[in-house]
Every structure is written in C-alpha cells, then in structure tokens.
Amino acid sequence: MTNPLDLNSENKSGNRIEGGIDAVVIGAGADGLAASAYLGKAGLRTVLVGAGPELGGRIAAREIAPGVTGIDGEHLITVLDPDVISELDLYRYGVEFAARRLDTTYFFENGGVLRFDGDLTQAALLNLDDDSDREALEAFMGDVLETAAFLRPAFHGGGYGGAASSQQRALEKAVNQAPPEMAARLQRYLFATADEVLRARFDDGQLRTLLLAETSFRSAAAPHEPFSFMSLLRRYAGEAAGLQGAAAYPKGGAVSVIDALRRAAQGAKVDMRAGAPVKSILIEGDRVAGVVMADGGQLRAPIVIAAIDAAHAFGEMIGPGVLDIGLQRVLTARKAEIASARMQIILKGVAQDEATRKNMMRRLVYAPSPEALSKAFMDARAGHVPERVMVEAIFPTALDEGAALDKRQVMSVMAHPLPFDEAPDDDRREAIRSAILDSIEMFAAGFSGRIEVEDLRLVNDDAAAAGASVAAYAAKPDVLQQWALASAVTGSPRIRGFYFCGPEAQIGAGLSCAAGRTAAKAALRVYKKGAE
Amino acid sequence: MIFPAEDFFTDAPRPTPLFSAVASESEANLWTTINGWTAARVYSSVSNEYETAKSGAALADLGPLARYAVRGAEAAEFLGRLTTAPAVNLHVGESARGLMLNDAGYVIDLAEVSRLSDDLFLLTLPAPHARHIALASRGMAVEANDISGDVAALGIFGPQTAGVLSAAGLKSVNETTAASGVLRGVETAARPIQFGAMPGVELIFPKEEALTIWERIIRRGAGAPIGLDALEVLRLEAGAPRPGLDFTPAGRSGASPRTPEELGLAHLAPLDRGWFNGRRALLEKAGKPRRRLRAFAIDAEQASPGAAVYGDGKPQGRVTSCAWSPARKRVIALADMDGSSTGNIYEISSSDPAAPRLPAARLETVESSLAKAFADEQGYTQGLATDFRR
Numbered sequence: 001m002t003n004p005l006d007l008n009s010e011n012k013s014g015n016r017i018e019g020g021i022d023a024v025v026i027g028a029g030a031d032g033l034a035a036s037a038y039l040g041k042a043g044l045r046t047v048l049v050g051a052g053p054e055l056g057g058r059i060a061a062r063e064i065a066p067g068v069t070g071i072d073g074e075h076l077i078t079v080l081d082p083d084v085i086s087e088l089d090l091y092r093y094g095v096e097f098a099a100r101r102l103d104t105t106y107f108f109e110n111g112g113v114l115r116f117d118g119d120l121t122q123a124a125l126l127n128l129d130d131d132s133d134r135e136a137l138e139a140f141m142g143d144v145l146e147t148a149a150f151l152r153p154a155f156h157g158g159g160y161g162g163a164a165s166s167q168q169r170a171l172e173k174a175v176n177q178a179p180p181e182m183a184a185r186l187q188r189y190l191f192a193t194a195d196e197v198l199r200a201r202f203d204d205g206q207l208r209t210l211l212l213a214e215t216s217f218r219s220a221a222a223p224h225e226p227f228s229f230m231s232l233l234r235r236y237a238g239e240a241a242g243l244q245g246a247a248a249y250p251k252g253g254a255v256s257v258i259d260a261l262r263r264a265a266q267g268a269k270v271d272m273r274a275g276a277p278v279k280s281i282l283i284e285g286d287r288v289a290g291v292v293m294a295d296g297g298q299l300r301a302p303i304v305i306a307a308i309d310a311a312h313a314f315g316e317m318i319g320p321g322v323l324d325i326g327l328q329r330v331l332t333a334r335k336a337e338i339a340s341a342r343m344q345i346i347l348k349g350v351a352q353d354e355a356t357r358k359n360m361m362r363r364l365v366y367a368p369s370p371e372a373l374s375k376a377f378m379d380a381r382a383g384h385v386p387e388r389v390m391v392e393a394i395f396p397t398a399l400d401e402g403a404a405l406d407k408r409q410v411m412s413v414m415a416h417p418l419p420f421d422e423a424p425d426d427d428r429r430e431a432i433r434s435a436i437l438d439s440i441e442m443f444a445a446g447f448s449g450r451i452e453v454e455d456l457r458l459v460n461d462d463a464a465a466a467g468a469s470v471a472a473y474a475a476k477p478d479v480l481q482q483w484a485l486a487s488a489v490t491g492s493p494r495i496r497g498f499y500f501c502g503p504e505a506q507i508g509a510g511l512s513c514a515a516g517r518t519a520a521k522a523a524l525r526v527y528k529k530g531a532e
Numbered sequence: 533m534i535f536p537a538e539d540f541f542t543d544a545p546r547p548t549p550l551f552s553a554v555a556s557e558s559e560a561n562l563w564t565t566i567n568g569w570t571a572a573r574v575y576s577s578v579s580n581e582y583e584t585a586k587s588g589a590a591l592a593d594l595g596p597l598a599r600y601a602v603r604g605a606e607a608a609e610f611l612g613r614l615t616t617a618p619a620v621n622l623h624v625g626e627s628a629r630g631l632m633l634n635d636a637g638y639v640i641d642l643a644e645v646s647r648l649s650d651d652l653f654l655l656t657l658p659a660p661h662a663r664h665i666a667l668a669s670r671g672m673a674v675e676a677n678d679i680s681g682d683v684a685a686l687g688i689f690g691p692q693t694a695g696v697l698s699a700a701g702l703k704s705v706n707e708t709t710a711a712s713g714v715l716r717g718v719e720t721a722a723r724p725i726q727f728g729a730m731p732g733v734e735l736i737f738p739k740e741e742a743l744t745i746w747e748r749i750i751r752r753g754a755g756a757p758i759g760l761d762a763l764e765v766l767r768l769e770a771g772a773p774r775p776g777l778d779f780t781p782a783g784r785s786g787a788s789p790r791t792p793e794e795l796g797l798a799h800l801a802p803l804d805r806g807w808f809n810g811r812r813a814l815l816e817k818a819g820k821p822r823r824r825l826r827a828f829a830i831d832a833e834q835a836s837p838g839a840a841v842y843g844d845g846k847p848q849g850r851v852t853s854c855a856w857s858p859a860r861k862r863v864i865a866l867a868d869m870d871g872s873s874t875g876n877i878y879e880i881s882s883s884d885p886a887a888p889r890l891p892a893a894r895l896e897t898v899e900s901s902l903a904k905a906f907a908d909e910q911g912y913t914q915g916l917a918t919d920f921r922r
Contacts, residue, residue: 286807286811286812286815315671319671320613320668320670320671320672321606321609321613321672321807322613322807324635324809324810324812324813325613325614325634325635325664325667325668325809326634326635327635328667328668328670328671329667332667332670494812494813495812
C-alpha cells in the first residue's frame with residue numbers, strides 16, 4: 001500500500017493538482033510549440049505537454065542508416081507563416097535557409113523536361129521554346145499569385161468567432177468587397193476544376209501537366225474534380241524565405257524550424273513537459289478548467305489549446321457528452337482515402353556531370369500525364385497502389401553543406417497519390433516502394449542500381465511517432481471542405497477558454513504554424529479582455 | 533405531443549397499427565397523411581370531438597408520431613445532450629417535454645422523454661430524426677431503436693381519462709407517472725403526455741394487439757375518437773406551436789430558423805439546466821429574439837393563415853395558424869411577429885381586401901403562462917424576462 005505522505009511514492013503525481021497556470025497547450029508539434037511560445041511571450045504562465053518522449057511531433061530527426069540522419073515529416077518549407085517567423089524571432093532562434101527559392105525541374109512521361117525559376121514571378125525565364133506559351137504563362141502566374149495573395153488570410157485557418165461558417169462568411173465578404181475583376185476571377189477559380197482553368201489558358205500540354213501536378217500534389221482532390229483549382233492557389237499563397245509560392249530548404253532540414261520554435265518557447269519561459277500524456281480536458285459548465293493527466297494529476301488553467309488531432313481532442317479528451325452534434329457530424333463525415341508517402345534514399349557515388357550536379361541543387365518533380373494522374377487518383381481511392389505516382393525529390397546532402405556525406409548522397413522523396421491505409425502490411429509497403437522507385441526511374445534511369453539504403457515512411461509511421469490518429473495525416477480534401485472542417489473544429493466547440501489548432505485546423509499540407517498562431521492570438525484576446 | 537404539419541405529397545400512406553380500429557369509427561371518412569402515416573382529420577364532427585375532449589375522454593391515434601426506445605448505461609446523458617428535456621433528473625415513470633436544437637441553438641423539433649426504467653427511455657418526436665439521433669449516439673454507451681411502426685399508440689385526453697384507464701384494467705396508471713404492465717394479458721406501457729398543455733395518458737402496446745385493446749377500451753369506457761382538426765383547436769387554445777406550420781424546423785430547406793425564445797418556448801430550454809446540444813450558442817442569443825410567436829384572440833368568425841398582423845397601423849407579423857375556439861367564442865391564432873413588437877391590441881387583415889381589418893388582442897395561453905413564469909423567474913439572473921404586462 002502506498003503511503004500518501006510519501007512524496008516519492010508513485011501516488012504523488014496522481015493526487016497532485018497544479019494551479020497557478022494560465023494556459024495549458026496539449027501537443028508538442030510545430031503548432032503546439034508556436035502557440036505556447038506566443039502565450040509565454042505575452043506573459044502567461046504556460047505549460048506545454050506532449051505525449052511522446054521528445055518534443056517536436058512528427059517532424060523529427062532519425063538515424064536512417066549508421067551515421068546518416070534523415071528528417072521525418074516535411075522535407076521542404078513552402079508555407080511557413082512569415083508572421084510566425086518575425087513575431088517569434090525564429091531567425092534569432094536558429095532558423096537559417098541553406099537554399100531559398102529552389103528552382104524546379106519537371107520531368108514528363110514522354111521524356112520532356114521543363115525548368116521553373118524558384119521565383120514564380122520570373123516564370124518566363126524557363127526554357128520554353130514557344131514565345132506565346134511564355135507570355136501565356138507569365139500572365140497566368142501573375143493572375144494566380146495575385147489571387148493567392150488576396151486569399152491568403154482565408155488560408156490561415158481558424159474561425160474562433162463562435163460560428164461554424166465564419167470561414168465561409170469571411171470568404172464571402174472578401175469576394176463581395178473585391179474589385180470587380182478580382183471578384184469575377186475569384187468566382188471562376190473557386191468553383192472550377194484545375195483541368196478546366198488550365199485548358200482554357202494553355203495550349204501546351206507540358207505546362208498543363210506540370211501545373212496539374214502542382215495542384216493535386218498532397219491533396220485528396222484530383223485535378224478534374226470541382227474546387228480543385230483552389231489547391232494551387234493555396235500552394236502559391238504560401239511563403240518560404242520571404243517569397244510567395246517558393247520552396248526552401250532550411251539548414252538541418254525542417255527539424256531545425258522545430259528546434260527554433262522550441263528555443264522560442266524556452267525563451268518565453270514555457271514549462272515544456274515531454275512524456276506527459278493527457279487523459280481528458282476538464283470542462284466545468286461552459287468553461288474549460290484545465291486537463292487531467294494520464295497519471296491522474298490535474299493542471300488547472302483557464303485556457304487550454306489542443307494542438308493534437310481532432311479525434312483525440314474532441315472524441316477522447318472532451319468526450320461526445322458535451323460536444324455539439326454537428327461538430328461530431330463534421331468530424332466523422334470524412335473518410336480518408338488518399339495519402340502521401342516519404343522515402344529517404346542513400347545513393348552511392350557522386351554526380352559525374354554538371355547537369356546532374358545542377359539538378360541536385362533543385363527541386364525535381366516527376367509529373368505524370370493528366371490521364372495517368374487521374375487514373376492514379378482513381379486507383380488510390382479504390383485502395384490500389386497506382387503504377388506511377390507524382391514524385392517530388394530533393395537532395396539534402398547537396399543543398400545543405402552541413403549534411404554532406406562522403407561519396408554518398410541522400411535523396412528525399414515525397415510521393416503522391418497513394419491509398420490511405422491505417423495499418424499497411426508488408427505487401428502494401430512493398431507495392432508502394434516499387435511504385436515510388438519506378439516513378440523515379442522515369443526521370444533518373446538506372447538510379448536504382450545506386451541505392452545503398454532506402455527508408456520508406458508512411459502516414460501510419462508518422463502517426464505512431466506523434467501518438468496521433470492515422471487519419472489526421474491523410475491527404476486533405478479540396479480547400480472548400482477544409483474550410484468547413486477548420487471552421488467547425490475551431491469555431492463550433494464554443495467552450496470558453498478552449499482553442500484548437502491540430503492538423504484539421506490547417507488549410508493544406510506543409511509546415512505552417514499559422515493555426516497555432518491564430519489559436520494563441522484568439523486566446524490572448526479573450527484573456528486580455530477578461531483581465532481588463 | 534404535437535403532430536407536425538401534414539404532408540400532402542406522400543404517394544402511398546402507410547396505415548398506423550391502429551388504423552383498422554379507428555377506421556371503423558370514422559363516419560366522416562376524411563383522412564390525411566403525417567410522416568407518411570394515415571391519420572384521420574375528422575371522425576364524426578369537430579365540435580363533437582372537441583366536446584368529448586373537454587368533458588369526457590378523447591381517444592387519439594398517435595401512431596404517426598416518431599418513437600425511439602433509448603437503452604444503455606448513458607441513455608440519460610444521451611437524451612440530455614440530444615434534447616433539452618431534463619432526462620438525467622427524471623425518476624422512473626416520469627416524463628418531460630423538451631426541444632431538439634441544432635448546434636446554433638435553433639429548434640429542430642419538439643421532444644418528449646419518458647423514463648421507463650433506469651436505463652430505458654422512450655423518446656417521442658413529432659417527426660423522425662434517425663440520422664441526427666444516430667450521429668448524437670456515436671461514442672456513447674447507448675442504443676436508440678426506431679419503434680414507430682412496431683407499436684400501437686393511443687392517446688387518451690380529457691377529464692375522464694383516469695376512468696377509462698381504470699375501466700380498461702390499468703389501475704396503476706395515473707396522469708403523472710408512467711407505468712408498464714399487463715393489460716388483459718397484453719404487455720402495455722402507459723405514460724403521461726401532454727397535447728399542447730393538455731395532460732393525458734398514452735398507452736403503448738404491441739401492434740398485433742391493437743384491435744383487441746381498442747375494442748376493450750371502447751366497449752368499457754366513455755371514450756370516443758378524436759381527429760386532427762379537433763386536436764388542432766385544442767392545440768391553439770393551449771398556444772403550442774406546430775412544427776412545419778408555426779415554424780419551419782431548422783435544417784429543412786428554406787427554413788428561417790427560430791430559437792426557443794422566439795417560439796415562446798424558452799421554458800423548455802432553460803440555460804441553467806446543464807449542457808444540451810446548442811446551449812452554448814443559445815447563451816449568445818438569449819434575450820435577443822428577432823421574432824416572437826404570439827397567441828391572439830381575433831374578434832371574428834374566421835381568419836386565414838398568412839393574414840398580416842398590424843400594430844399601430846404598421847404590419848408587424850403574419851398569422852401562421854388559426855381556428856375557431858368554441859370555448860373562447862373567437863378565432864384563436866398564432867402569429868410570427870417582429871421581435872420588437874410589444875403591443876397588446878392589434879388588427880388582422882381580412883381575406884376580403886375591401887373589408888375592414890379584424891380587431892385582435894394578445895391572448896394568454898397555458899404555454900405563454902409557462903413562458904411568463906419562467907421569464908419572471910429567470911429575469912433576476914439572466915435578463916431573459918419577456919414583458920407580458922404591456
């Protein structure tokens with residue numbers, strides 16, 4: 001029997017009720033770290049609790065072979081919220097870009113190759129033979145970047161206004177207040193399929209093919225489906241290293257952003273606790289009152305921010321008994337069908353020719369034909385692994401001097417679309433591996449012979465590492481559906497003091513931190529109002 | 533419990549379990565459809581049936597209403613979430629009225645909850661809401677089964693209700709406590725119900741026994757069947773809104789949703805009762821009704837739904853339902869009024885444009901009295917008071 005007076009006994013944390021805390025942030029991923037840093041910086045006594053043994057969530061460094069460290073989660077930065085960088089001073093806390101504005105080389109099924117400048121406004125610099133295509137592309141990119149910039153606030157996610165449809169209302173307001181030419185364009189872009197828009201703008205098949213690939217990359221919406229063009233606007237609304245629509249590689253990989261966020265939170269005096277799983281969120285009346293830890297202890301606080309997936313936050317920690325039924329409908333309506341996969345490959349040898357060396361400093365994309373892409377989506381939806389998939393590849397060892405290896409290269413690959421699988425068996429993993437390697441062979445013939453080690457990472461691996469539900473890491477549906485979901489999870493709970501910034505609150509894929517920032521800002525507004 | 537509006541476009545109405553029995557009593561042979569079930573509008577005459585309810589015992593086939601048996605360890609919590617009825621506080625045998633609200637705090641439907649045992653409840657709704665109920669039950673230890681077509685339901689209203697029940701052999705049943713037992717060899721549940729604000733008892737028994745039970749009650753008692761048209765008069769006298777007629781349930785196409793307060797039913801969704809679906813949204817809307825459903829007595833022999841209601845010479849609302857009340861000797865109406873309209877004396881437009889407007893006055897009904905008492909009580913703490921004195 002344990003002695004209740006013995007403070008060293010296991011019983012002590014179970015009985016402990018900690019007070020004097022202003023805010024608890026659940027989830028130590030990028031959004032949780034960002035949210036806690038904002039709260040701590042504003043002077044709130046903040047505790048960040050993460051279930052895993054380490055802080056950082058799914059983006060983490062891991063040894064993929066003896067002496068070689070790979071980065072799980074994201075391999076490029078495309079949509080990191082610039083406000084988070086400046087407000088949390090992330091450059092001071094260690095974020096540094098090894099490569100900004102990565103050029104992209106697109107490879108096509110027929111052997112064709114096109115290069116895009118990393119600065120999309122300079123798209124005309126690419127190696128197109130036909131001047132009319134170049135002009136059409138320049139005009140198109142101008143339109144798209146302007147529209148994407150206009151819609152950027154709507155892509156930040158998070159309603160927090162109390163109403164489930166606040167995102168839609170914000171969008172309606174934006175459309176209504178837009179200049180006539182922009183409003184007409186918005187109307188067209190909002191509802192159109194990517195295929196329709198691109199067919200109307202380009203005669204060139206390759207331009208259409210590469211833009212369709214960019215549109216549907218990491219999205220569950222196929223390019224021929226309604227609202228799919230919004231995915232491209234979402235992609236180009238993001239910013240990396242100060243440039244809209246660009247892709248950048250940070251020194252040390254994406255995990256360096258996590259490290260900087262952690263240092264920012266430390267600097268803001270956030271009490272960070274890893275290996276501290278939360279059992280439930282305390283609701284008293286209509287207010288949040290803190291959290292109950294898995295060991296039975298309690299952290300009492302008037303603000304709780306959940307930076308974990310919605311199934312855990314709402315279904316398990318809050319429980320259906322005090323949730324609005326409509327929110328439950330939204331959470332259970334979507335069935336995940338499509339996912340992306342990461343593969344990190346160690347290649348023997350070094351590049352022999354100049355062209356290859358240059359390409360290794362770029363982002364390489366294999367863009368299947370529109371027909372093959374549609375078929376890939378259909379196959380993946382039906383639960384089959386497509387024969388060919390889109391591939392985005394970079395060489396961290398070439399981009400980042402600090403990551404360079406002796407006579408070896410690391411190639412980091414993101415592949416899409418693949419069937420979503422909660423628990424893939426060995427056969428499924430092998431099929432995915434083959435599809436990815438075959439697709440890379442399409443633009444790098446003979447590359448398979450140089451493979452020393454390959455490390456396949458599927459969504460269930462990421463979910464297991466972060467202690468999240470697998471569905472949270474499935475590819476996101478079209479942007480309109482994401483808006484509805486984000487509005488529901490951030491606006492509908494209406495539990496005072498509770499804010500949500502898990503993956504469902506983010507519009508689109510990628511490391512953004514915008515949801516964490518929005519949740520923290522909303523909490524601070526209410527906190528300051530209450531303090532006045 | 534109130535019937536929803538009739539549905540005129542049902543292709544093939546289904547007979548209720550009591551249909552064969554009640555059809556044999558129908559002299560008028562005037563039928564309609566509710567929720568896809570056949571329902572009698574009139575059996576003999578509206579005035580006779582109305583009189584029976586007022587002085588004897590009226591028997592209503594309640595088969596068209598939707599019924600769910602809700603069973604499980606969390607049945608009370610589930611019903612407390614799904615409806616505003618205080619299911620958790622009900623003792624075995626007790627019933628309570630409530631509302632089903634959507635997340636935004638708007639009324640989806642009326643509801644009535646009866647506790648039959650510790651973990652078994654009967655949920656009665658004007659219309660089926662299977663999907664909403666299934667969604668609400670996810671993640672909770674509860675099972676909700678639609679038993680609408682499997683049981684016969686007979687409502688008994690009027691001062692001689694207890695006499696009819698006693699004559700039928702259900703001596704343990706009274707108008708305040710639900711009970712289940714064996715009525716002449718047939719498993720029967722009885723529970724107190726309210727039609728509008730008029731108390732009564734509902735007998736529920738297996739559909740196979742519908743004719744037997746009906747025969748026994750008719751043979752022994754002074755009861756006579758009552759149709760929808762007479763029930764409509766009783767409803768309007770009680771001031772109870774009818775879904776689909778006085779308000780469009782939230783979620784239906786073209787619905788202009790209403791909060792409980794806007795329907796004069798704030799007393800069915802008290803904000804200090806604990807959590808129910810839509811409560812948090814309702815907190816933000818409390819005390820700010822955009823519209824108000826009000827009861828009027830119109831000094832005329834007839835009026836029409838849709839007629840404009842004028843206050844201070846300006847249109848302020850529209851009649852949603854009305855009927856001649858033999859007790860009041862006037863037309864009783866419910867009207868959807870502007871939220872800021874606070875007068876007592878109004879005028880109603882006549883169906884003949886050349887005729888003068890009809891004088892009308894606010895009417896205090898059982899439902900509005902409940903709302904007033906509730907508002908008086910809440911007024912001190914929540915500022916929800918509705919001013920009935922003007």
